[in-house]
Amino acid sequence: MSSIHLTKTVQSVQPRYVGRFSCTGSACEDTCCSGWTVVIDKKTFNAYRQTKQPLLMERMATQVKRIRSLSSDVKYARIEMQAETRDCPFLEERLCSVQRELGEDKLSDTCATYPRKSRVLGGQHQQALTLSCPEAARLALLAPDAMDFVEVSGKVRVESVIQIRSKQGLSPEMMESVSLFCLKLMKVSSLSLWQKLAALGVFIELLTASLKRGGHAGVPALLKDFDTMVSTGGIADALSAMLPDYAVQATAFSGLWQIKTSRKNSAVQRSVQAMVAKGLGADPVTNLVTQQQLIDNYRSGVQRLPEALKQAPYLLENFLLNEMFSEGFPFAEASPYEHFLKLVTQFGLLRFMLAVQCNDDAKLPDAEQMARTVQVFSRKYQHDADFAKRVNGALKNSGWDALEKVYRFLRT
Template sequence: MDNISVPAYYSKFACIGPRCEDTCCSGWTISIDSATYDKYTKNTHQKLAPLFRLAVSKNLFPSSDSTYGQMKMKANGSCHFQEEDKLCAIQKNLGAKALSTTCKVYPRYLNQFGSQRENALGISCPEAARLVLLNPEPMQFGMVALDPGVDDQTFRSYRFPLQNDGDPSQIAVLNDFRAVIIATLQLRTMSVGARMMVLGCLLEDANRIVTADTFVNASELSSTLASFAGMLSNPAALEAQFVQIQPNVARKLETITEMISSSLMVGASARFNECLLAAAEGLDADPVNEAGTPGVLARYLQSYTAFYAPFFKDRQHIFENYLVNQVIARLFPFTRGTYLDLYRELVFNLSITQVLLVGMAAKYEGLDETRVIQLFQSFSRKSDHNRSHLDTLVKALGSGAQDSFVDVMWLLKDVHP
């Protein structure tokens, strides 16, 4: 494996250091792998050794080698090694090689699908979010050589299969599955909502096949994939089906507001909290209790029509890029949960961002790319690095084993298809 598959944006990324609006050196737990933990606890550097003794601790319940230890943060949430210029004292004094796996890798995802290494960027980093989301062209992919400073890690963000490279013939079919998913999400002759509808239908059919008692081989998916690939040749008919789905904006606002108040507001960063408060103020809604009132609903629909829809009329690529990047960065739908639960998560996350953007548009009487990036990036930092986020969403939706993808379609509808 001499080459790594990456999106075209990947090689353009460079950390902007002290100019970053939301430093990765503050606001969350920083894990330390076992090898780095040993180096830090044995370090004798005059300046750093006292800080290592103060800040480095062993994790009592590590989930993997990469979480063997952790950095204790200051009372204000920042890392003890972040200096006044917002740069890292470890990297300054010992070089990048001395950083833990977490600090070396972020905001990259280092994945493996079968025998193929795949890298991507997570949008919880502001600079990465700009690269991923703002490109108006459909996301493209290519191959790059290994970067010794990053890709020599044994660590994998996500891996499928978990224990080995799998059967190449079955991996090839599942790669075709991913290709159909990405082709669906990038089909710009349909609205984003209609694309998500088709994706849900595909995943439900695939889920039915792979969970059957008689399922033996991934090749059983091939006819379904071919059928769906053929469906994409008639986008007008698919869009017409999506138009028939009835919106329930009041329910959407109530459900998402409850999710925000019960989970997303808890421990929200200052940057994300600014978005939450702006959305609530824009809709004149108490973040906890008033989302379903007629006044809030009227303000939501007014902002959607007056501000949100005009801004995104020629910027649907932002949502498309968000969805495609979630698929590639997290090996969707093969890790973390069932096909349908992961689909529900994707729908719910998309709807949360849309509702908050409508509220923010009401507050500011419009949107710009800076505020859009702030919302996506700060929401990603809260959700994508939270292991309980998926379970919380599924519980909020009241999903059950017999549910269909159709049961979350109302989250994708507002006043227009």
């Protein structure tokens, strides 16, 4: 079979950890070849139908199904996972038989690119990894230089590269400038992490308001003025009076954590979720916990979290930086402010899951366990579009999407 997917070599800006990544294959503790809905592009589907490999022919015919409703060339078919295990039917001894028998080129775009996310913004190729991959999570979260940005040469599958177009009336070049400014803001050493997020919220609110009234020409001046405000300490002074609200944080994020997702959990995912439940003080039989227990246990855990994070001091900041860079923050949602709300919600829910695991006086989670929690969080919640919609709806319906209320989610 001839090559069906065009690749090319490009210069790409990426976090340093991306160049260190290599799939661990059968050694992966939470394989990407199980538990997903895997879509197949049209080119790959047609190639599968033409294969003469005896090992694959029957499974290609019975386990790869056309998507009849709202299909496209990108989402043309899907792989039917095994009913009991939710494993891909092409797994053989935890390795992909399609890649082994037909070559990497015959993998679908979904399988060939995961966990890589590639895009072009303002003429610049950019690449990051999604942290739902265990090895990507370890590399991104635990190394001090993981989120240093470098330019490297590498191959990309052309049809999998997302082309970022003009949004909110801004040119791609100006969008790139705004994205870089947001990343720079999250690296300001004079601010704590919650202060960086709060400052980011102020900037995003100003940016959103400016774009709504057609003030696109004023964005460069906004970037300059806000940079001055941060460097002179004005932002830190304005945030100094904020107090933590553990009751609000515990109630809001425990509610989000308990939202059921549609996917079958792996052993690794069940283990992390069980640790979170234990940290909350949930009854082992009924899984129930009183409101006051919930608040007290969260407060205890979140106050001990900084001690645990000494083992992985870059973990939360690197998580935020990776999410912002990989999604082209703040332009992946309907407005910059909605993208900010999504980021804050993800941060708060992840911090909640980490914090309650610190509620055990005998033992704090180690760096590996915290990285595993990020990976499970990413896989369980970030890849579930229905979950994201329910979270956004819950915030809006409860009035928690206003910036002054969002601040109460941040400080600890």
